[in-house]
Amino acid sequence: MIRNFYTLLAVMLLSTFTAYTQVNIPMVSNGGPAGAGSWILFQSGNQNTSIQENFGINIYGDAGRPVRIRNTNLMVGYGPNNAPIGNNLFVSGKIGLGTLTPEAKLHIDGNIYALGSESRFSYQSFVDPHSGAAYGIKVGGAGIAVRGKSVFLDNVGIGTTNPQAKLTVEGNILAKEIKVKTDISVPDYVFEPDYKMRSLAEIENYVKEHKHLPEVPSAKEIGEEGLDLAAMNLLLLKKVEELTIILIEKEKESNCMNTKLEKLTSEVKKLQDKIH
Incomplete structure (x- = not known):
């Protein structure tokens, strides 16, 4: 353990003065917190954070010692020269963008910009009669499809950006049946x-x-x-x-x-x- 510590210290000092030098960090091989495999353990009092090579690399931390990445970009699923290679990012907990206290699987405090041919939001099982795929809300080049009741608290405009009523349509309406409920006396x-x-x-x-x-x-x-x-x-x-x-x-x-x-x-x- 002492030899490995000095080796790691020497590598860190060497990397300080040598630019773009690949170094190999020796790791303990007697099993880690997640089972057999080489691992590095960082201890601060009673708090432990470990990086373990066991079916990939596992990082173990705690609420008091979260893993932080600062002043850099985190790229997942990219190979040499920033070429995408299609790997996935799996997060079992909650993700907060712009917030440190996410309240859902994905909590975004800010705007969303999505670029693609189609976006789907699944809820229960709704089958697209055209493609046969299941989704709750689908937004794509062909339009928007929604399963279930939709509630709009403000005015909705179709063909206009300034709706003057709960539903304002600037154009024709085609319907098989229209039923109007009114309080006017018959x-x-x-x-x-x-x-x-x-x-x-x-x-x-x-x-x-x-x-x-x-x-x-x-x-x-x-x-x-x-x-x-x-x-x-x-x-x-x-x-x-x-x-x-x-x-x-x-x-x-x-x-x-x-x-x-x-x-x-x-x-x-x-x-x-x-x-x-």
């Missing part, structure tokens, strides 16, 4: 006995003056403020119900006129028969 009150409707003469005068139906927004208003689909559909339903009531009344009047006409026709025929 106009079944039109059929109540005390409901008062405008007469056809009143509607005619309004249309002549305003060039649109009563209660219906004008073309200018729709162009400036947009069209509320829920409100407009219920308003059109109200107009259809009012029109239905008018048609029912007109049919009653027509039937009454037909009855009177038939009666008059019968009376005229009787008079003609008496004359002849």
Whole structure:
């Protein structure tokens, strides 16, 4: 042990004055903390840190003596001339970037920049119907695919960078079904006995003056403020119900006129028969 210590000390002093010199550090060969294999042990009081050659190189430390790398880059999976050789980096604990207290497997305090053709975030099992691969969230050149419910607390814009509502779409929307929930009253009150409707003469005068139906927004208003689909559909339903009531009344009047006409026709025929 003493000889190895002096040899290591000599190598360290030699490397101080010799640039780019490869040296071989002798290591103890009687087994280390992780089993058989050459190892180096650093002791500071009761704290031990060891580097052991056992299926690669294992570094053992503790919370009070973490392994620190300063003022240099740490390159994993690279060979000569910085050529990537495809080795993996495995960390069993948590990784903190910009933080010393990571709260997850990967905790980043700062921005993320990812460059690649596709990124995947897996959760449970969701199979891509196109590629057959499983993922939770996939971001790639073909777009973004998400499995499960997605919650957006702020406004979302599609085709616009300035969304003015919970969902703002600057373009067309294609859907098989759209269901709108609203607190606007359904106009079944039109059929109540005390409901008062405008007469056809009143509607005619309004249309002549305003060039649109009563209660219906004008073309200018729709162009400036947009069209509320829920409100407009219920308003059109109200107009259809009012029109239905008018048609029912007109049919009653027509039937009454037909009855009177038939009666008059019968009376005229009787008079003609008496004359002849």
